[in-house]
Amino acid sequence: MTVTPLGIPRRLLEFTLDGEPVRAPEGSTILDACRAAGKDIPTLCEGDTLTPKNACRVCVVEVEGSRTLVPACSRKAEPGMEVRTGTERARHSRKVVLELLASSVDLSTTPRATEWIEEYEAEPDRFGPDAARLGEEPRIDNDLYVRDYDKCILCYKCVDACGDQWQNTFAISVAGRGFDTRIAVEHDAPLTDSACVYCGNCIEVCPTGALSFKSEFDMRAAGTWDESGQSETTTVCAYCGVGCNLTLHVQDNEIVKVTSPHDNPVTHGNLCIKGRFGYQHVQNRD
Amino acid sequence: MDLHFGDSKPTDEERAAVDALLGPPESSWEGADRSDADLRWARGGREARDRRDLLLPGLHAVNDRVGWISEGALDYLCRRLTVPPAEAYGVATFYAMFSLRPRPATVLHVCTDLACTAAGASELCADVETRLAPESGVHVERSPCLGLCERAPAALVIRAGETARPAIEDEALSGPKGGSGGTAPGDGNGKGRRGRETMRCTAVCAPATPDTAIQTATAPETAPPEPPPTTAVPQAGHPALTLLHRIGTTDPTDLDDYRANGGYTALRRAFALGPAAVIREVTDSGLLGRGGAAFPTGRKWQATASQPDHPHYLVCNADESEPGTFKDRVLMEGDPFALVEAMTIAAYATGAHKGYLYLRGEYPRATARMEHAITQARARGLLGDDILGQGYAFDMEIRRGAGAYICGEETALFNSIEGYRGEPRTKPPFPVEKGLFGKPTAENNVETLINVLPVLTMGAQAYAAIGTERSTGPKLFCVSGSVARPGVYELPFGATLGELLHLAGVHGKLRAVLLGGAAGGFVRPDELDIPLTFEGTRAAGTTLGSGVVMAFDDTVPLPRLLLRIARFFRDESCGQCVPCRVGTVRQEEALHRIVDRTGAGAATDITLLREVGRAMRDASICGLGQTAWNAVESAIDRLGAYE
Secondary structure (H helix, E strand, O other), X not given: OOOOXXXXXXXXXXXXXXXXXXXXXXXXXXXXXXXXXXXXXXXOOOOOOOOOOOOOOOOEEEEOOOOOOEEOOOOEOOXXXXXXXXXXXXXXXXHHHHHHHHHHOOOOOOOOHHHHHHHOOOOHHHHOOOOOOOOOOOEOOOOOEEEOHHHOOOOOHHHXXXXXXXXXXXXXXXXXXXXXXXXXXHXXXXXXXXXXXXXXXXHHHXXXXXXXXXXXXXXXXXXXXXXXXXXXXXXXXXXXXXXXXXXXXXXXXEEEEEEOOOOOOOOOOOOOHHHHHOOHHHHOOO | OOOOOOOOOOOHHHHHHHHHHHOOOOOHHHOOOOOHHHHOOOOOHHHHHOOHHHHHHHHHHHHHHHOOOOHHHHHHHHHHHOOOHHHHHHHHOOOOOOOOOOOOOEEEEEEOOHHHHHOOHHHHHHHHHHHOOHHHOEEEEEEOOOOOHHHOOOEEEEEOOOOEOOOOOOOOOOOOOOHHHHOOOOOOOOOOOOOOOOOEEEEEEOOOOHHHHHHHHHOHHHOOOOOOHHHHOOOOOOOOOOOOOOEOOEOOXXXXXXXXXXXXXXXXXXXXXXXXXXXXXXXXXXXXOOOOOOOEHHHHHHHHHOOOOOOEEEEEEEOOOOOOOOHHHHHHHHOHHHHHHHHHHHHHHHOEEEEEEEEOOOOHHHHHHHHHHHHHHHHOOOOEOOHHHOOOOEEEEEXXXXXXXXXXXXXXXXXXXHOOOOOOOOOOOOOOOOOHHHOOEEEEEHHHHHHHHHHHHHOHHHHHOOEOOOOEOEEEEEEEEOEOOOEEEEEEOOOEHHHHHHHHOEOOOEEEEEEOHHHOEEEOHHHOOOEOOHHHHHHOOOOOOOOEEEEEEOOOOHHHHHXXXXXXXXXXXXXXXXXXXXXXXXXXXXXXXXXXXXXXXXXXXXXXXXXXXXXXXXXXXXXXXXXXXXXXXXXXXXXXXXX
């Protein structure tokens, strides 16, 4: 049985969301309240297991009295606040942010990106054929996972997951400045020369598919990746006594990827190298 | 934290540079040779990690000595400070003054920003680059504004080498030599220099010609001394000056001279009043922050002082990098003790016992002067455990920036001091609540702090009588560009733009005036009656910013200036948020496309610029992205650029 600690009941505070009065538990963000109210705000850098970094600015909303737009993912709801999520001003910024991202980054494996680009009528092509792009090649330097930084939107989630928010390995960091900023290990060395422990917790939080299992990367390259044909089975890792939940993604009777449920109280979506990548023995049929 | 280090080893020189800052390593845990004792105890945990804020000084130490930061040097520094190498790499690559690739020991920074471009920096730069061949041992860097606009075009030479030349005391002043402030402590364990005998040296060459720039770069130790700070103050000696009155009349290296000219009367008054009354005086004076945001100083101090969390910190933002701004440099070079005194007062009022002066890395003379002033003040009991026998303890430390405009943003500056990448933090929480090291912090600009001295010596009422009702006191303006007498001018708030430009003497046919620097806006030559106050410029739809007033005649095409501004923001964006990281690039690309176009040919791109600019203004995390489109917008709307 999974026991979810409930904690001390939180006070509710009232504020206005798109003209409607809403109540949200103290300490929740505007985004929490929007989701509770059934409003769909796009998010990219926000992660359910991480502290919001609010770097992508795609979730911006208008708050009465604020000079600029505020990121819904990180701004805490305050009593009496007047929040508007669908104003022309907020939608304009979301549209431009999507255009800026799509014109510089490969969003082809970002869930919902196409849908949002359509919804906000973004035209990434308007910056012309010469618009600067990241222009990165996939880095294949180990057998477990691939870093395709052409798809990286610099959401900082992998760095936070590798660092003090989960793994405490600190193998990767944000390096460089401005448009030349990239995620890198020290001296931009291959992963095999770094502190990486191959827990794959960065893959778990990557919102764009820039970090992916080598198996997924190869299948995508071969055109055999078929998400709709995959089944997901959640089980318990057999390696040690911690009892991490594993979700095995299976396509054509082969495990192609391993994740962990983010609401699992043991893992919060995190695993170690054994649980994440040590599944080959399961399908060893010889 | 289980850190992983590579196999690269530091050279003796790199090791000595780091050890000179941090002292010799105590055990193999910190990078010394392994001994039996190391097997019996471990050093780690919070104590080892708490020195993270020495990362930036450590990177400076290596860069100052060798000229670049090698893998071995970075690894060694990380071992000494228990910092993950990947993070240190991220920090080192953030700053423009550091190189992680080998480069010559001498770097010649040639300013190509607005005032210098108007003075012919492009030709200077091209000429210098062709004449200084790779084998000359000089690396040429095109630099954003070096804060030497009154002597444009400017160049700065930084040569890495063993020990710092003692504080640059020129101008034949008879003050005591402040040698000790210039070098880091340590026993100079610099064995095995591998034959290089060069001394670390910096030199400013302004106004520069190709000949003088090359001469300075190849032999910086023989460069003629910089002219005294007085030359940047055309009004020097004028009896009506309040903030600049000591520049040119008082020896900036002599504490006694400072005291003989009114120094330390404000601090005595502060001690007589008590902290609460000092804050009341500052609040009543109506003093607004001079760094650009115009926040009421009294309110900031009150909010910091009333925080129950301790310790409190005082931070002085001297990372003056806004193109066209050089007032803080002139203040620190010309009247350094005044800043020490003002910081002491601010710390006393806000309950801080430790202050940081974050000083721009490209200001060697200001750094030397401030180091000297702090050493002198400490020796005389004006900093330390018992200031003026009042039982109040305060000391301050200089932290050098390393070439990042964004570190002038208040929270980015905290990250920079703490040894992280200089990226702005999300607000709230505000610095008064969670600032430096997560503690309540009052952060003020140099000019703001200097204003506290007259507030206390003349009293809040008399101070508030200067200027206008809503912008009180005197204000410094950095006038440059096509004027006969560029420099820092002090005028009471309320003087008009025309009056200021008249003092500076416009030459040529005035085409435009840039107010507030790259983050500010252009105004037309027929708008010279704009009152130079916070409310007056706001009413006119522009901004005062940090007090930049840059005049342009019609010799420099406006689109070229806009392109330079756009390149500045593109280079200086920290890269954290999408609107600024990509928006500044798209802005530069669009301006590049229309640099020679007008009218209908530019219309599509101007629409594009407006849309991107609006999103940058609305959705960027910090002021850099929010203002990155200001100047371009004003040029299009007010000056009719591209029409």
